[in-house]
Every structure is written in structure tokens, then in C-alpha cells.
Amino acid sequence: MDGELSPQDKKDLDKFIKFFALKTVQVIVQARLGEKICTRSSSSPTGSDWFNLAIKDIPEVTHEAKKALAGQLPGIGRSMCVEISLKTSEGDSMELETWCLEMNEKCDKEIKVSYTVYNRLSLLLKSLLAITRVTPAYKLSRKQGHDYVILYRIYFGEVQLNGLGEGFQTVRVGMVGTPVGTITLSCAYRTNLAFMSGRQLERTQPIMGIIIDHFVDRPYSGSSPLHPCNYRTTGEDDGGNFPSVDDSQEVCTTSFSTSPPSQCVFTVSKTHFQTPRPVVMDTLKVPLLGLTFTHQMVIPSKEGGIPVLPLHPAPGVQADGERVPTCNLTDMNQHAATTPSSSGEAELLSKSSEGKSGTPQDVLETTFTRKVGAFVNKPASQVTAANMDLPFAVFAPKIVESEDTDVMVNPPDSPILESPLHASLHSDQSSGSSGLTQDEFVMVELKPAFSKDDFLPMDLGTFYREFQNPPQLSSLSIDISAQSMAEDLDSLPEKLAIYEKNMEEFDAFVDTLQ
């Protein structure tokens, strides 16, 4: 086929490039979510899987990509870039990589659009899937959570690589020639992670795993905000906060022909079609107790991750064992998206607290759809101290309605174990005191997160308070240690004699280790 592209081919090619760009963004962002991705193969064509690959569409990501493209297509001099960066909990950020979808002027007029270009774009997407797991940012993204999160930004136009630091490397994913130019996909990634060297990136599970909202304006782009790479929806109807796709999204019903190329048949039909819902991850109820909220949903406190409530909790706050209302993540996303300022949090919290006082200090339980298995919130059961044979059982918090009957505030009248712990906890109170809180003793009710346990009535906060000032070990006291050292010295010659006698045995043992 010589000469200009036929109108049908031109139309098909534009469509391929558009959906290729959208799928590219999805693959890159999903690869930086921090979790393993798994999609199913299907022997029957569904008509909605572009390039015959099962790549789910996260609506927010599609929305951002379309917003960046603004009706244009990547072309010569117009590149689409996805920038991946890292932001720490202290607010430092660093660009990690920039993925570029570009087009150059080298045309391949002979290539068949509906068949060869399509299949090669499919191959390129497979390569992108593989290579996104190999660049250094992948490992960082798998460990994101407490210390840092991974953000993405999509922009259109000129490629900006100056944020990647010195010595950045470039890897080309692949190229596909088309009659209007050659599409190239490449990645430039940072090699110098010196900024991160002093920070502890290796952590176990984060205490609070998810930072929801990061609308940060970049100084030099001035256009597109950064977004966190941890979108999830619950799969329920989220009310369509983001117009996920147009109601009349084009689906790809591709038929290929085994006849000679001149008889290639390709149909793309327009149907009313909604983007399939993204993968529904396991939901996770995470109690957020006593956090100080900003527009970032989670900020771990500096004191080792145990947040501290303000001095006077609201009267409506209940102690352990209470079932608290849940708040859907998508609702949070909506709020986060629409009200990025701190005023958004008040709406969010008041929506969640449902009848409680709407202060940010209310106990909240929020549904996250992220697999963080360590933080399963078990429903609290009513366990009384009498059922448990535990030391200091009397200090175990009962199910109380208000702080007046909280044993930590008002120790019971019954005799309790005398111990230095008790003395340190209630230095102003005798065991016989009861009634109202001492005026000069301000109770800071420590409610660390994830401290509820079905089996023990004593929660983490109580334990922490009780054992804050443990007595010194007797073996560490000078008299006792001196005495034991004297004994040790006396028995030393005997021990040495025994060891010398059994020397052969020890040597044989060492040999077995080698």
C-alpha cells in the first residue's frame, strides 16, 4: 500500500496509540503500587482487553492520563511522560524514574496498521510489564509504607530528566514503527540514591500503612500534581467521583485474517461500556486510634509510632471493645480528592464518627483495601478480668462507658499486688482511693493502634504504662553481682581443669561444624 494512509487506517492507528498510551500509564503505575499484580488469562476474547492483554484500569489513573493528554496524542515532539518519585514521611521527595512515550519521524509506510502495529504494540506492553519489575524503583515501591510513599505524575510535552540526579541510566523498552512515525518507550532512572542512604528503608510492616493524599505542586512544572501509587477501590459503586471512562468507550473487537494482507479485516466497534472494575483487594479494617490528622490520613508520631491523644478525650470516646463505624476508602478518596486542605479531614472524620463528637480525636475505624496482613482488627469480645488468670489482672481495662470508671484512672478498692509498678503508676494514690481523678494528676490516655487483643484484657497501652519503670534486675545490682562474681572466680580453676580434660571432645565437635 503506497502513498498516504487510508482514513480507516489513520483512525485505527490513532486509536491504537491512544489506548496504548493509557495502558502504558496503567502498567507503570500499577507496578509501583507496592504489591504483586495478577490478572487472569481468558481463552475467549472479551472485547475489552486492548492488545489481548489483561491489564486492569484503575479509573483515577485513566482519568489523570486523559487529563494530561487533553485530547491530544503522543506524537513527534509531543511526548507523554510518567514520572515516579518518592516522598518521605518528613516531606523530602526525590524523583526515581521517568518513563517516556515518544514518537520520532522515522516512518514505516509499508507496515500493516491493523495487524502488525497492533501485535507489536502488544509485545511492547509485555516488555513494559517485565521491565517495570526490574528497574530499581520497583524494589523501593514494594517496601513503601511507613517511611515513604511512591507518587506518580503524568505530563505531556517535553521530557524533563534533570530531577533524576547525576549519572542516571536509560533503558529502552522497545520501538514500534508506524506509517506516521516510530513509537519508542524508554525509561530513565536514577542511580544515585545517596539521599536515601542515611534513612532506614528496611522496615517491617508499617504501623499505619497508607498515606492518601499528596497533592504537591512541583516547582518547575506548575501543571500536574503528584499522586500516590496506592489507589484502590472496593469494587462497590463509589458514586463515580471520577468519571472513570466515557460512557461510550470504544472496545476493541479485533478480528484478524489469515488471508493475504490486502484482505485484512479489522473492526473496532463502539459500544456503551464501562471500564471493568479494578481488582478488588482484600479489605482491611484498621483502627486509627487517636491519630492527629492532617490532610494526610496518617502521620506516625515521632515517639516510636505510638500516637498520643490530647489530654481530655471527648466524652463520647469509648474504651476498648467498642465497635466503631467504618468509613469506606473510596469515600476518603473522594474527600481527599475534592478537599485537599485540612478542612477535608473534619468532614471525613465527622462522616465516619456517626453520632460521636466530631473531633479529630475520635476513635475511628477505617476500611482500607490493602493487604497488610499483620494489622487485622479483631472484633473485641467482652473479656472480664475475672476470667483470665493473669498477674495485674485487676489493671486490665474493663468495658467502660466513661473514663470515670476506668481502672487506670481510678484503681479499685480491692487489695492489689504490691509492686514497684503500682507505686510508679499511681504515685499520688493509695490503693484505697477511689472516686474522681486527682486534680493534679492528668491522665493521658494512651491508645496505641493495633493493640486490641481478644485473649488478653490488658492492652498494649496498659502494658506500656505499667512496665515503663520496671525494677532493676537483681542480678544487676552491685552487691549480688559482686557476690556472684566472687563465686565464679573461685570455681574457675575447677572448670578449666574439666575443659582441659575434655579437650579432645571439643575439638571433635568443632571439626563436625566445618
Added chain:
Amino acid sequence: MNCRSQILELTVEARQIEETVLAVLHTVLLHRSSGKFHYKKEGTYSIGTVGTEDVDCDFVDCTYVRVSSDELDRTLRRSVGEFKDALRNSGSDGSGQISLEFYQKKKSRWPFSDECIPWEVWAFKLNVVNLANEQERQICREKVGEKLGEKIINIIEVMNRHEYLPKMPTQSEVDNVFDTSLRDVQPYLYKISYQITDSLGTSVSTTMRRLIKDTLAL
């Protein structure tokens, strides 16, 4: 038509053999697998959907992507398991090479049997070392992870050169080009074979050549 061949080489510890080989084979097969073909009238066909799955390696600091097909994974694991056992049985510090060959079948007239014409061969050579302590193993884990990543990038580079691929077959000839035995995906016809070299550098007296995927019945 000449068969193009690629050779990849890696030095690994014995316990890393399985994962590194699987990572390479799966990466190649990801690019050489299509959805299932559904032929319609008038010589047209539609193609099913290929899903993908991330696989974390336990002994190598690397994650690779494979086609979501348990059948294909099982077939590869069987072959790789045999290769790994043969490599380990050959003694410590040996080396071996496992090859993935894509071929087309060409029908011949009776009494001649069908010909298998390879069009692409991937050879993966492994040198096995033994390490003395846990610290060296940890370093090896990271180094091999980096190297494996480089191999994956090499594979992708070759794949995107868009060199010869068999022409899309008609319905009657699809079994000459593709392996249609799997339920969910359709890789090009392939076979896996391996060769072990012992630590002295000489081939073993009986070169083991196992054809794991061979549709020829001789």
C-alpha cells in the same frame, strides 16, 4: 531462513538454579505466547486474552512476570526441575546449559516424518558455585538479582527487534506453528533441552538430551 540464537550466561549458587532459569524461560515465553485463537468464517480469527502474574524469587533478589497459565508453569517447572537435579548430581561447581527452542513443523509426504525447523533458540548457561557462609550468600543473592535483571533487559531488547516470526497460520495449520494444547494461552511451538558439563569441563559421557516438549512421534 536462519535460526537466530541468543546465549545468556549467569553464575549462581545451587539453590538459585530453579528460580533464575524459570525467570528467563517465563520472560521469553511471555513474549512468545499469544491468547487462544478462535477461528471464524471467512478466514478470520480472534485472539483470547493473556493475563500476567508477578513472581517473587526467594533466593534471588528479583521479581519476574510470567504468563498466567498454571499449565505452562507446571510444564516449565518440570523441565527446570530435571535440569536442576542433573546439574546437582553432576557434582559441585559444575555448569550446564538449558535451551529453549522455538520451531515450526513442516509437513512432509509419507514416508517422511514432519520436519521441525527451529526459528529461534535461547540458550541459558549456568555456572554453579558453592559459597562458604551466609554473608557471601546474601551478597550473591543481590548480585544475581541484578544480573538476572540485566538478562531480562537483554531478552526484551532482542524481542523488540521485531525479527522473523512465523506467519499467522490458517486453522488447519495452527498446530504447525503454535502449541494449542494449553487451555488458556497459546505459545509458539517450543522444546526444552539441556546439557550438563561437569566440574572438569568435559561433557558427561552420555550427553543427556531430554526433549521435554516434542510432538514428533518417531
